[in-house]
Amino acid sequence: MTSTAGRLAHQQKGEEGIGSNERAVKFSNQEYQTLHQQCLMNGHLFEDNCFPAESKSLGYNELGPYSSKTRGVVWKRPKELCSEPKFIDDGATRTDICQGALGDCWLLAAIASLTLDQRILARVVPQGQSFTENYAGIFHFQFWQFGEWVDVVVDDRLPTRDGKLLFVHSAEGSEFWSALLEKAYAKVHGCYEALSGGSTIEGFEDFTGGISEVYVLDKAPPNLFQVMQKALHLGSLLGCSIDITSSYETEAVTARKLVKGHAYSVTGATEVNFRGRLVQLVRIRNPWGQVEWTGPWSDGSNEWDYVSDDEKSKLNHVAEDGEFWMSFSDFIRQFSRLEICNLTPDTLLSDDVGHWNSYQFEGMWRVGSTAGGCRNHAATFSSNPQFVVRLEDVDDDPMDGEDGCTFLVGLMQKGGRQKKRLARDLETIGFAIYEVPDQYKGRSNVHLGPDVLLRQRAVAMSSNFINTREVCDRFRLPPGEYAIIPSTFQPHKNGSFILRVFSEKQAATSPLEEDIDAQIEEEEVSESEVDPHFKHLFKQIAGDDMEVSVFELVRILNNVVSHRGDIKTNGFSLETGRQIVSLLDKDESAKLGLIEFHLLWNKIQKYLEIFKHHDSDNSGTMSSHEMRGAATEAGFSVNSAVLQAVVSRYADAQYAIDFDSFVGCLIKLESLFKIFKALERPDGKIALDMQQWLCLAIH
Numbered sequence: 001m002t003s004t005a006g007r008l009a010h011q012q013k014g015e016e017g018i019g020s021n022e023r024a025v026k027f028s029n030q031e032y033q034t035l036h037q038q039c040l041m042n043g044h045l046f047e048d049n050c051f052p053a054e055s056k057s058l059g060y061n062e063l064g065p066y067s068s069k070t071r072g073v074v075w076k077r078p079k080e081l082c083s084e085p086k087f088i089d090d091g092a093t094r095t096d097i098c099q100g101a102l103g104d105c106w107l108l109a110a111i112a113s114l115t116l117d118q119r120i121l122a123r124v125v126p127q128g129q130s131f132t133e134n135y136a137g138i139f140h141f142q143f144w145q146f147g148e149w150v151d152v153v154v155d156d157r158l159p160t161r162d163g164k165l166l167f168v169h170s171a172e173g174s175e176f177w178s179a180l181l182e183k184a185y186a187k188v189h190g191c192y193e194a195l196s197g198g199s200t201i202e203g204f205e206d207f208t209g210g211i212s213e214v215y216v217l218d219k220a221p222p223n224l225f226q227v228m229q230k231a232l233h234l235g236s237l238l239g240c241s242i243d244i245t246s247s248y249e250t251e252a253v254t255a256r257k258l259v260k261g262h263a264y265s266v267t268g269a270t271e272v273n274f275r276g277r278l279v280q281l282v283r284i285r286n287p288w289g290q291v292e293w294t295g296p297w298s299d300g301s302n303e304w305d306y307v308s309d310d311e312k313s314k315l316n317h318v319a320e321d322g323e324f325w326m327s328f329s330d331f332i333r334q335f336s337r338l339e340i341c342n343l344t345p346d347t348l349l350s351d352d353v354g355h356w357n358s359y360q361f362e363g364m365w366r367v368g369s370t371a372g373g374c375r376n377h378a379a380t381f382s383s384n385p386q387f388v389v390r391l392e393d394v395d396d397d398p399m400d401g402e403d404g405c406t407f408l409v410g411l412m413q414k415g416g417r418q419k420k421r422l423a424r425d426l427e428t429i430g431f432a433i434y435e436v437p438d439q440y441k442g443r444s445n446v447h448l449g450p451d452v453l454l455r456q457r458a459v460a461m462s463s464n465f466i467n468t469r470e471v472c473d474r475f476r477l478p479p480g481e482y483a484i485i486p487s488t489f490q491p492h493k494n495g496s497f498i499l500r501v502f503s504e505k506q507a508a509t510s511p512l513e514e515d516i517d518a519q520i521e522e523e524e525v526s527e528s529e530v531d532p533h534f535k536h537l538f539k540q541i542a543g544d545d546m547e548v549s550v551f552e553l554v555r556i557l558n559n560v561v562s563h564r565g566d567i568k569t570n571g572f573s574l575e576t577g578r579q580i581v582s583l584l585d586k587d588e589s590a591k592l593g594l595i596e597f598h599l600l601w602n603k604i605q606k607y608l609e610i611f612k613h614h615d616s617d618n619s620g621t622m623s624s625h626e627m628r629g630a631a632t633e634a635g636f637s638v639n640s641a642v643l644q645a646v647v648s649r650y651a652d653a654q655y656a657i658d659f660d661s662f663v664g665c666l667i668k669l670e671s672l673f674k675i676f677k678a679l680e681r682p683d684g685k686i687a688l689d690m691q692q693w694l695c696l697a698i699h
Contacts, residue, residue, distance in 0.1 A: 019148030021123050021209075027188065030153040032140040045077070045137030046155045051187040053157040059193025069101065073166060075157040078131060078176045081165070085131045087139070089175045097178045098289040100167035103196040106239075107185065108168060108287035109263040110203025111178060113237040120235065120343075124207050125177055141184040144209035146414045147360050147498045152184040159192070167192065171289055171321070189417040200239030200263045202469055204341030208237065211358070211410045211502050212472055215338040217331075224338070225280050225328050228269045231340050234355070238266035240284065243336035256295045258334055259286065266338070267323065270315065275306050280328035283315075292324040295334075299324060342408065342502060356408070356502040359509040361387055363640075365488055365495045368624040368647040368655035370640050373491030374465060375432060375458070382450045383625045384487045385499075385640055386512035388436060391479050393505035405479055407503040409433070410472035411462070411486045414496040428489040429497070430465035432458040436481040444510040447628070447639075448483055465489040483512055492655075516642060518673040519635040523599055530598050538594050547591035550577040557604075557660075566612065567659040568620035576664040583671045604663060610634055611662050621656040630662070636669050 019025050028050040039046045051057055053075035055065040063070055078085035097108045097115075114121050129139050140153045158179055159166040168182045185206075186192040201212040215224060217240075231238060244252075244261040252260045268283030281297060297303050304312060315325065326334070344358045363385040365371040372383035391405035409431060416426050434453060440446050459482065462471045486499050501509050541556055542548050548556070554577040561569050584596045592600065610633045614626040622630060624647045631638050631646075638646065646669075650661040657665070675696060679686040688696070 021142065021149045024142050024149040024151040027150045027152040032138070032151060032153050035153060036134070036136055036138050039136035039138060040134060046153075047137075047157070048153065048155040048187075051154060051183075053155070053159075057186070057191050058159060059191050061193065062196070063102075063191070063193040072161050073159050074161070076160045076163075077137060077156050078158070081158075081160065081163065082174045084174065086175050087130045087180075088125075088177045089170075089172070097287055098169050098171055099287050100165060100169060102167045102192055104168075104182070104198070105287050106198040106200045106263040107182070107195055107203045108178075109200045109239050109265040109285075110207060110237065111168075111181065112285050112287055113200075113204065113239065113265040113267065114207050117235050120208060125181060129177075131176075139180050139184075141181050143185065143188060143206045145188065145206065146412065146496075147362060149209070150188065152188055154180060154184045154187055156180060158183060194417045199339065199468070200241070200265070201339045201341065204237040204239065204339070205412075205470070208341060208343050210237070210341040210343040211356075211408055211500050212339055212341045212470070213408065213474060214472070215340070217335055217338060220332055220338075224332075225269060227340070228266065228282070228338070231342070232266075232269055235343055237341040237343075239339040240264050240266055240331075240335045241337055241339075242334065253291065254334075256334070257291055257293055259288075259291060263287065264335075268315075268325075269328070272307050272311055272315070274303065281315075281325050282328050282331045283323065283325050284331075286322035286324075289322040292322060293326050293334075295326060295330060297325045297327055297330075356504065357506050358500065358502050359389075359507070360498055360500040361509075361511055363387075363486065363497050363499060363511075364644065365493060365497070366644045366647070367492045367494055368651050369627070369644045371491055371493050371495075372487055372625070373493075374430065374487050374489050375453075377491045378450065378454055379623075380491045380625050381485070381487070382448060382453050383628070384485050386448055387484045387486075387499055387501075388444055388481060388508075388510055388512045389484060389501055389503070390481045390508040391477060391503065391505075392507070394479060395476070395504050403478070404476035405503065405505060405507075406474065406476045407501055407507065408472060408474050409462070409484060410470055410498075410500040410502075412470040412498045412500070414498070416469045426467040426469065427493050427495050428465050428467045429486070429495075430462035430471050430489065431484055431486040431499075432462075433460040433475070433477075434483045434485065435459050436483050441481050444512055445515045447512055447514050449629070453483075453485070513639045514637045516639055517637040518670070520670055520673065521635065523602060525595055525598055527594060530594060534598065534601075535594065538597055542594075542597075545591075547589060547593050548597055549591050550574065550581050553577045553580065553592065561659060566618075566620060567608070567615075569658045569660045572660045572663070576660060576667070579664060579667050579671060583667055583674075607634065607663050607666055608659070611659055619656075621652075621658050622662060624651040624655040624657055627657060627665075631666070631669070634666050636666070636673075638669075 030050060035046060055070060058070050058073065061067070097112050099105055099108050114124060124142055126140060126142065137156050138153060139156060140151055142149050142151050156176070165179055168178050170176070170178060186195055189195060201214070204210060204212055215221070221227070228238065241263050242258060242260045251262055254260065265285045265287070266282060267285050269281070271278045271280055284293070286292065292298060342356055344356070365384070370383055370385055372380040375381050389407065391407065393405070394403040395406050411429055411431050413427055413429055434448070434456060437452055440448065459477060460475050463473050484499065486497060488495060501507065539546065541552065554572050554574055557572045557577070561567065580600060581590060581592060584592055584600055586596065610630055611622060613633070614622050614630040616626070627646060628638065628643055646665055647655065650665045651657050676686060679688070681687065
C-alpha cells in the first residue's frame with residue numbers, strides 16, 4: 001500500500017510541475033539552500049550522511065571494502081589537496097576532464113561534450129558555487145533521471161590516494177567541478193563502482209533529458225556527415241567508440257593510437273580546402289586527455305601543410321589535450337558506432353535553430369496484468385501498456401522527396417544500475433507500432449485487444465529487442481494514427497519504463513487507456529415476484545428471523561460451490577461475505593433479507609456465466625490477463641493501474657483467479673464505485689476527513 005501511495009504522490013507532484021529543471025525533485029529530500037545556510041550559520045563544513053565518506057560509497061565488488069583497489073584511500077576536501085582550489089577556473093572546458101581509476105570513460109565523454117554549450121552545462125552545474133564566497137563544503141548538481149530532473153547535494157570530501165584524486169580530475173589539478181559532478185552522479189546510483197561500464201548515450205541523456213540514436217558506422221547512411229553537422233549545430237551531443245570482440249581488447253590501443261572499447265566525444269564536423277578540393281573532417285576528443293590518432297589529419301601530420309593558416313587557426317588543429325582531427329572517411333572506417341543525443345525544446349533556448357517536439361509517458365509492466373511480452377506471445381501481448389501518436393503534418397524537406405512524418409521513439413527501463421549492484425540483468429525490451437483501425441481513430445479511451453493487434457501486421461518495430469537501458473529508433477510514416485506497444489521480449493517480467501516520442505512536427509500523443517466507469521444494472525424485485533420455491537429454500541436457510549447473517553451466507557455459498565466440478569475455489573472467506581452483506585444490506589441490519597438474498601443469487605449466477613466464458617482452457621480458474629475482458633463484461637471499465645491493483649489483490653501465486661476471488665473482486669468494485677458516486681463533488685473528486693476515510697476503508 002505504501003508503494004502505491006508513493007506512486008500516486010509522485011504522479012501528483014508531476015502534475016504540479018515538480019520534476020522540471022526549474023523545479024527539480026530534491027534527491028534524498030535534501031534541499032541545497034537550507035543545508036548551505038545551516039552550515040554557514042553553524043560554522044561547520046557539510047558532511048553528507050546520505051553518501052558518507054566511507055568504503056560503501058566507493059563500491060561493492062572491485063571497489064568493495066576488501067578490494068586491493070581501495071587500499072590506502074583517504075577522503076579529502078579540495079582545500080587539503082591544493083592551496084587555492086577552484087570550482088570552475090576560467091570557464092568549464094573539455095580539458096577539465098581526465099579519467100582516473102574508474103571505468104567511466106562513457107560518462108566523461110558525455111561531460112566533455114557538455115562543456116561545448118555553456119547554457120546546457122549551467123542546467124547540470126548550477127552557477128554561483130565556489131571555494132571562496134560562502135564556502136561551506138557543500139555543492140549541488142542536477143541530473144535528468146527517467147523523466148524528471150533531480151537536484152543532488154554532495155559534500156566535497158573526495159576519494160584520494162597518495163594525495164591525488166582517485167577518479168576524474170582536471171589537467172591542472174586545482175579545478176574540482178568535474179570531480180564533484182562525478183561524485184553526485186555516483187550518489188544517484190548508489191556508489192562509484194555502479195558507474196563502471198556504460199554507454200555515452202546514458203550520460204548524454206542524464207545531462208540533457210534528450211533522446212539518443214545509434215548509428216552503426218559500417219552501415220552508415222549516405223548523408224551521415226550532414227546529419228552530424230546539423231546535430232552539432234543544434235547543440236546535440238555526439239559520442240563514438242570502437243567495438244571490441246573480447247574482454248582482452250578492452251582499452252587496447254591500435255597501431256594508429258585509437259583505443260578500443262573506449263568512449264570518445266565528437267566535438268566538431270567541418271570541411272576544409274585541401275589541394276583544391278573540399279575534405280570532410282571530424283574532431284574527436286579522448287577523455288583520457290592524451291593518446292591521440294596518429295593517422296592523416298592528426299596533429300602535425302603533413303596534410304595540414306596544404307591548409308591555409310587562417311583555416312588552421314579557426315580549427316585549432318594542434319592541441320595536446322587528447323583532441324584530434326581525422327577525415328570523415330577514416331572516421332567511418334576506424335570507429336564502429338556513433339551516438340547522437342537529440343535535445344528537448346526547453347534545452348535549446350535559441351530561436352535560431354529548429355527543434356524536436358517531445359512527449360513522454362511513464363508506464364509499468366506487472367506480472368499478471370500488463371507484462372504481456374512481445375507479439376510472439378499472442379495470449380498476453382495485448383495486455384501491454386499502449387500509447388497513441390497522431391501524425392498530421394509532413395516533414396518540411398524530406399531527404400528522399402517523399403512525404404512522411406519523421407519521429408523518434410525511445411523506450412527506457414528504470415533502475416538498471418541498481419540491478420547491476422544486485423547482479424541482476426536488465427530486461428530485454430522493444431516495441432511495435434500498429435496502425436489504429438478506423439473505428440478507434442480520434443479516441444484515447446480504448447485499449448486495443450487481440451481482435452485488433454493480432455489481425456494486422458506491425459507497420460514498424462524497434463530495430464531489435466535488447467537488454468539495454470533504452471531502445472530508440474527513427475521512423476518516417478505517412479500521416480495517420482499509430483499505437484505504440486512497448487514490451488519486454490518475454491511475458492511475465494516486472495519493470496517500470498519511460499516512453500518518449502520526439503516528432504519533427506507537432507503530434508498528438510496520449511496513453512491508450514479505458515476511462516474508468518461502471519454500468520451497474522440495479523435490479524428491482526418485489527417479494528411477490530420471488531419464486532415460491534426460492535422463498536421456501538430461503539426460509540429453511542434463514543430460520544425464523546428470515547435474515548441471513550454473514551456467517552450463514554459464507555456457509556451457504558461454500559456448500560453450493562463445493563458441489564460443482566467445473567470451477568475451482570478455496571471457499572468464500574468471511575471477508576468476502578462481509579463485503580457482500582455490506583453492498584446489499586439496505587437497512588444496515590448487517591444481514592440479508594429475502595429480496596437482498598435474491599438479488600445476490602442472481603448476481604452470482606451472472607458472474608458464474610462470465611467466469612466460465614473467460615475460463616478459456618476449462619481449468620476451473622481464469623488467467624489474470626483475462627480479468628480486463630471479464631470485468632468489462634460484468635459492466636466495469638478499468639484501466640491498467642486499477643487492473644494491476646486487482647491482480648495483486650485477487651490472483652494466486654500462479655496469477656490465476658478462482659471463482660470466489662472473482663466474485664469478491666466484482667463485489668468490491670461495485671461497492672467502491674457506489675461509494676465514490678455517493679460522495680462525488682461536481683469536479684469529479686471526493687473529499688474525506690481522517691475519520692471518514694478510516695471508516696470507509698475499514699468497512
